[in-house]
Amino acid sequence: MPRWPWLLLGLLLTLAVLAGLAAGPIALGPGELLRALLGGPSAEGQATMVVWSLRLPRLAAALLVGAALSAAGTAYQAMFRNPLVSPDILGASAGAGMGAALAILFGLPTLGIQGAAFAGGLTAVGLVTLVAGRVRRHDPVLVLVLAGIAIGTLFSAGISLAKVLADPTVQLPSITFWLLGGLSASSPADVGRAAPLVAAGLLPLLLLRHRVDLLTLADEEAAALGEDVSRLRFTLIVSATLVTGASVAIAGIVGWVGLVVPHAARLLVGPRFARSLPAALLLGAAFVAIADTLARSAAAIELPLGILTAFVGAPAFLWLLARGGRFS
């Protein structure tokens, strides 16, 4: 296999990191930037604060969220043998959204909102797997998708109810902004809380990377090759939910990343999961870092990240679609 896709991904990520460090409303020259970086977080001065407590945590959050959503999307697309699947297929985003909306409605502080969003995402996916585990007469993958749609709709209705009950001048904007996604509030503590959860979810995905492709076979064939399909599937769901839940908790709902990035990654390195997962991790991290840099520096006010990723992601997706032939 050629090495150029990996070099390209590495270059893109480096550029994304450099742009994320250099851009922002407070102007810092390259020299100042470098001095602040080398000086460490405890040095004095505005540049240190800007770099270490504003830009770096936010950049780290963007890289984390991008990598997490892309990994979850890659895993789900392989598992469901369907290129249209995204990380919220099992209701994680709707569940997280409802948790956050309720937390805002009850006036909880930021940490409470994050916790409620994370718990909401886990609850939704937990319910879906519970339902799917009890239905045995149909194709298990189909039941998972349908249960995901139903539970997702239920939680979305819960979000709408919270919006109706919210105070229109004070709480409603907060709920709306949360649902649009964004990293403007990312603090070092947020990243510190989300990173172990994302790592805990990514680790099984990376360890199982050579076995996931077996899921593209029919269940009987995979079983004939000695694979416990339902256990592998369950592990993938738990891992993908963990990374999705953790990233949604700190970033809100950021759409399209988990759908588009896996496609682009497969286009670059081929369809094998063992190769497309690491490629998706790098590409997703770079994509969200660039989108977030635009979100915070294109205008004085923030452009919601979810809107930017959709603006970039949807045309890219159509382009991939038009090229045709190289999906799954």
Next chain:
Amino acid sequence: MNRRTFLAALAAFPGARLLAAADAGPRMRVFGSLPRPERVRRVFAAGPPAAVLAHVLSPERLIGWPMPLSPEARAFLAPAVRERPFLGRLSGRGSTIPLEKLLALEPDLILDTGTVDATYLSAAENVHERTGIPYVLVPGRLADSPWQLSEAGRLLGVPERGATLAREAERLLTEARGALRAGARGPRVYVARGPDGLETVKEGSLNAESLALAGGRSVADGPGGGVARVSFEQVAAWQPEVVLTQDAGFFASARSDDRWSRLPALRAGRLHLVPSLPFGWLDGPPGVNRLVGLPWLASRLHGSPLGKEEVERVRAFHARFYGFSPERATLERMLAGA
């Protein structure tokens, strides 16, 4: 076509007349025939600002609240009004009260306030046509409060009370406008909203009206709606002189937060918690409730503390407008973070 015929042709369009009317200042819009004021006994408030307006003018006529009231807010209201039920609001497709329930409540009048556009007017007309209940819109911004109070006072059959409150509102507005020396530029203010303080109101928006009246300028501006999300780096780049928040949770956390506490405004002790009981002083809802916040805001913005007099003035406002004055200690607690 010369200029005169062009203008005449323009004026023939209904839309143009609407635009011209908007320029002439607020005017009342009525759908249905108004009952005689002495026959108006039950008033349904279409939204939170209208409920505050009806409450200050004639609490006995307000049949319920369009928004849920927190227990803390209830404690600041007269016992008779605080127990009125939560009914839901009328707001086009966002309405939370079914028209049938509205009919069953048998109001003599639906009162509404706020800014008015064609969408809003058609929704109001629709409610009137389907229920037969007269629908009155008394639009206007904060500066129009005196007019709103006297107009709505006449409608509700309490013209004297309307006139008294209108005079008081006028006095508060004039005083706030005079707080800033002529020609001077007011301080640059960041209004921190939301639990993380990173939502703000744009200069010139409905949500920043009291700020502008009291001689402050919001650091955020630009096109689009009133509330926007910003990054902390942008806040730091703006270097606001004063930070205001209506969120008690954010107020508590910001002073110990590593990033917020380093802002010059916070180091100078110029982070203020805007009181929000029983209704917000800055917005939430954007009604006549904001009048009480004007002297407070002017004193915080221009650094002229009111001292002991402040609690007395707030108490007097509550007594006059809400017909109930909370304990002095309660008000002092509310103003402690302010």
